[in-house]
Amino acid sequence: AQSVAQPEDQVNVAEGNPLTVKCTYSVSGNPYLFWYVQYPNRGLQFLLKYITGDNLVKGSYGFEAEFNKSQTSFHLKKPSALVSDSALYFCAVREYNTNAGKSTFGDGTTLTVKP
């Protein structure tokens, strides 16, 4: 079985400050890990993924995420937040090397960046 936890329903940061959105996961084997963003009245958009290799993954819009195997975490980060980053963020996990294709999503974290 695979699962994802996003422990914070809401994250508030001031514009220009660094932001972190937390994600922990559980999977039987090695994980594929993903972050998606959902802006109001728009569909989910892919931000970045970790498959293998470097633990620090860079993605769209200046976001990055750090894979930590020992802590089973994949936190999303950005050095300097923008008001336009305000959105709903979802972490997802899929087990590596299966053909099942199923990704499990967290329940999302609402990020609010205040000017």
Next chain:
Amino acid sequence: GAGVSQSPRYKVAKRGQDVALRCDPISGHVSLFWYQQALGQGPEFLTYFQNEAQLDKSGLPSDRFFAERPEGSVSTLKIQRTQQEDSAVYLCASSLVIDGGYTFGSGTRLTVV
């Protein structure tokens, strides 16, 4: 096309009615997925196709739910004898490769009254 297209955007069905939701993925995307998203929750997996083959349907909640992708492109999710608990946003996504990020459609919001 440029993105994943879903139709209709909104569907209101009377309890007991059958509905069909359509997904037109990005041309050339081998993998196609259906997810169900309830209000305030993350998407929940329903089923997965690789080309025309349905490789995983473990998330379909009951035998009232059926999905097909007969020619490996357009997919249809059919719900028979709709119930109130079927009310949700149904999301379709496609990806070029199995380990790629998904491209999601805008979803179909189904309301069963």
